[in-house]
Amino acid sequence: MEYSHFKEHTDRVVESCSRVIVGKEETVRLIFISFLCSGHVLLEDVPGTGKTMLLKAFARTVGSGFKRIQFTPDLLPSDLTGINFYNQKTGEFQFREGPLFTNIVLADEINRATPRTQSSLLEAMEESQITVDGVTYPMAEPFFVMATQNPVESYGTFPLPEAQLDRFFMRLSLGYMTREQEMEVVSRPSTADILNSLEPVVSPEVIREMKELYTKVRVQKDVLGYMMDIVEKTRTESRFVTGVSTRGAIALYKASQAMAASLGRDFVIPEDVKAAAPWVLSHRIISRGGESFEDARKYLGQIMEDIPVPMENLR
Incomplete structure (x- = not known):
């Protein structure tokens, strides 16, 4: 792959996501760069700016599996990683995978979960593996986490410690649209319909080539x-x-x-x-x-x- 092709693929990803999230081309490019670098993103902004919709559009654009996890104070680490349960039919314990076993994970409002649950993300983010009851399971490839948090709400939240912030490759913010952009979004057809119409613009093989090429x-x-x-x-x-x-x-x-x-x-x-x-x-x-x-x-x-x-x- 030539670097001119690298640019073309990147531009196609940005253009595809921009059909859903208007006027945030720079943020989409930075998310894609983090994705290629096997890093993770913390997206901080006020509610209703399109954080969740952005990652859904990104997952569809790169053709990867996607799961959303709503973080709440009662969320347990096992709700993320999965559990071993007793299968009465076979008479043996069987591992049931948690939502982290996918390509792209949206950890929504991560600062609402307890530190114990927040820390359960660390091994998956840093080591691309999960250990349950002494057994280690590899994560899917590629594996990308985007966590969101609302900066204006402090009640019932647990701020991320510095050690966990350092695990995120980038910390981004969407911000509000311009007046003209917001008028366009308000008056257009349903965003969900546009999202459902998105098709992958890069294949897994192309993504692997891009991940290797940028290091050179x-x-x-x-x-x-x-x-x-x-x-x-x-x-x-x-x-x-x-x-x-x-x-x-x-x-x-x-x-x-x-x-x-x-x-x-x-x-x-x-x-x-x-x-x-x-x-x-x-x-x-x-x-x-x-x-x-x-x-x-x-x-x-x-x-x-x-x-x-x-x-x-x-x-």
């Missing part, structure tokens, strides 16, 4: 140094309690490679790093004032403005 995108030493300048600055900035971890630095490297490939290039430029960094790094930073995710993203942008950008011919 070249990163020059100067650009890698630019990435590390950003990471190290977050660790020394006085307004931050903790900076970006090594896991975060690796995620930025992968995201920059996939970003370049999605634009048809086989090499990374500083603009790719700038485009990926706010979404990959902001949720891995803890500020002293306890500011919101948006504030952390703004602070990170201010830091990046002060870091010299390599200007050489990166070809």
